[in-house]
Amino acid sequence: MTTDTILLIIAIVALMIFGFWFIMHSQYKNEERKRQWELKRESQKAVSPIRLRAYERLALLLERTKPEHMLMELRAKEPNALATWTVPQLQQYLLQTIRAEFDHNQSQQVYVSDEVWDMIVDARDQTAAFIISMVAQIPQGANAQVYATTLLTAYASNGLTPTDKALEALKDEAKTLM
Numbered sequence: 001m002t003t004d005t006i007l008l009i010i011a012i013v014a015l016m017i018f019g020f021w022f023i024m025h026s027q028y029k030n031e032e033r034k035r036q037w038e039l040k041r042e043s044q045k046a047v048s049p050i051r052l053r054a055y056e057r058l059a060l061l062l063e064r065t066k067p068e069h070m071l072m073e074l075r076a077k078e079p080n081a082l083a084t085w086t087v088p089q090l091q092q093y094l095l096q097t098i099r100a101e102f103d104h105n106q107s108q109q110v111y112v113s114d115e116v117w118d119m120i121v122d123a124r125d126q127t128a129a130f131i132i133s134m135v136a137q138i139p140q141g142a143n144a145q146v147y148a149t150t151l152l153t154a155y156a157s158n159g160l161t162p163t164d165k166a167l168e169a170l171k172d173e174a175k176t177l178m
Contacts, residue, residue: 048177054111055174058120061105062167065098065127067155071148073097082145087135090144094131098124116173119166126162130155 063069074081074093082090102124109117134151155161 051111051177052174054108055170055177057105058108058112058170059167061101061108062120062123062163062170064101065124066161066163067094067127067131067151070094070097071152082148083143085144087138087142087144087147090147091131091135095128098128098131112170113173116166116169119162119169123162123166130158 064073070093071082074090081093085093109120112120131151134147134154137154138147138150
């Protein structure tokens with residue numbers, strides 16, 4: 001055998017070994033991708049119901065912190081509150097309700113996008129600011145009933161509120177899970 005023949009045989013064997021390695025490596029990578037996909041799919045099966053519950057809770061948070069809902073809840077709990085409370089008492093009740101609802105659901109932020117969470121925080125902040133600012137819209141010495149009426153009228157005339165926008169974004173994001 002000549003040197004050229006030996007080199008040719010070595011080159012052919014090297015190419016065969018490389019080809020075998022390449023085929024095996026490709027199969028290994030494909031199997032790894034399949035395993036990762038299966039793990040992700042199984043994980044999503046477990047996480048999706050949890051995420052949906054988080055979206056539901058955050059939607060409930062947004063609904064419960066709307067002024068009309070908070071006032072209806074107050075009337076259900078204490079029917080005479082608007083007749084007997086002062087404006088600062090009512091304002092404090094509304095702000096505490098927002099804070100309590102938000103604090104109770106704050107952990108749900110891990111299940112939504114940063115954009116949606118930021119919209120929820122913004123809705124909370126703007127609703128609280130709205131409640132505070134409405135005191136300037138009522139006559140000095142007005143009672144809680146006048147404040148509540150002014151608050152509801154102004155809130156209803158605001159059109160699409162930050163709460164409505166956050167709720168819409170939350171619903172849109174939740175639809176991507178289905």
